[in-house]
Amino acid sequence: MTGPGRLAGRVVAVTGGGHGIGLETARRLARAGARVAIGDLDGAAARTAAAELPGDVAGLALDVTDTASFAAFIDAVEERWGPVDVLVNNAGVMWAGGFADEPESAAARQLDVNLHGVIRGVKLAAPRMWARGRGHIVTIASAASKLSPPGEATYAATKHGVYGYLKGVRAELRGTGVRLSVIMPGVVDTELAAGTATGAVRLLAPADVARAVHAVIVRPRFEVSLPGRIGPLADWANVLPQRVRDLLFRALVPDQVRAVAGTSARTAYQARRLTGGDDD
Template sequence: MRPRPLAGRVVAVTGGACGIGRETARRLALAGARVAIGDRDAEAVRTAAGELPDGVAGFDLDVTDSASFTAFLAAVEDRWGPIDVLVNNAGVMWVGGFADEPESATARQLDVNLHGVIRGVKLAAPRMRERGRGHIVTIASAASKLSPPGEATYAASKHGVYGYLKGVRAELRGSGVRISVIMPGVVDTELAAGTATGAARLLGPADVARAVIAVIERPRFEVFLPGYVGPLAAWADVLPQRARDLLFRVLVPDQIRSVSGTSVRRAYESRNLSDTPGGE
């Protein structure tokens, strides 16, 4: 398949003020795309846009609010025309025992990670279908397939994202609208502060950004980082439950143990799992 050039394409990235979203925007802009980054931290997103290469603009966006998401997409189209690619990147994570998780943190993760993606797809995909072209790329997680102890709700939200996108992809078959889901392991961002990587190496935002660009240029549905995670999860599914449990205990980190007795996540969770602005 011949790569699709990025030059001149309009790309909207949610959660773009920092981390994976910011690095993805930077690399897309360097490749010639016109990039809109949206974030609920208005000051941070405009600062980021000013520090990134030419062709990046920052906009207010709260993915948990339909009016805000609608206004974001409209503002991007008013500036540059139809959106070619939507990158659903915004996400939040609480880490700890399931019984200790505050109800507000549970609700926030589901609202941002799952409902935010659903909201973006429902708002962007119909416009793309009318034009007969478009691409929605969603940053999910290896937790879509593997559920580390200490990330129960986060994993549930990412399981939900994977299931939702699989169904939407089937509905959009033949429409010209592509759906892709990227499932990285632990990435070195504030979202993952204090967590362990298990048997996998720690990824950087650049690893995910490169995967986003690659899947835009050569569309496919599933992308795992590292690449062996997908085949490993599929292979593990054919094992007896006892063997599967043993394998996952060896390979998948226990995040409760990783964060126990530390305060490294306190500032992040206070800022991102409440109603006060903050980015991933």
């Protein structure tokens, strides 16, 4: 299912690709033979990553909160290699802590990167793919697309929004040859998740998510949960009475307010990424 030949020569653009999940995804797809463009707000990090990866890889500056920047990124990729076959919407940021303590600027930043950034990517890439009758947009969302951990209220809101947006656009694109996929992992071992808890599931590695992206490109489907039981469990729980559902989620879903209380593990990340950066 995931043999290298299935991706050989495909043009793939990855947002937030200079670090974490995006970088690991770029690495895996490049090794599989894809021509990969890494876009990141930190253009130097994107170029450094591209130089270190195998195969045909380019690093470009990209601000997913700016439509002109995003359009220029896609244009540059197409000028270099031709039409983008796959766009991986990966860039994202997260503030963790009590909702009343979250700075307004942090909430606005999450909405602009996590939600509006995905919408921009879809609006810029999907019409070009539609015109060609083929293409695939893979979005890295989160288990928080269906769950709402305490301490991640705004982040969960952005991921719920991403999931809902993609469901609507998918219906509009039916029959056009353009596919949409959404990857919904639990907590992944990246800077974004520093100091947070994993709840009842194991901590994932960026390579786990990269593997899922590779697999869904080779064999497309709309929803992918990591671990696989999270999505179905969240869907099933919605049929339970509210009191029972609350007890279940309290036992399984991490309480990030409690996890980050009294720790400085997120201080540097939140100061840097929520005041003008995107990462995944």
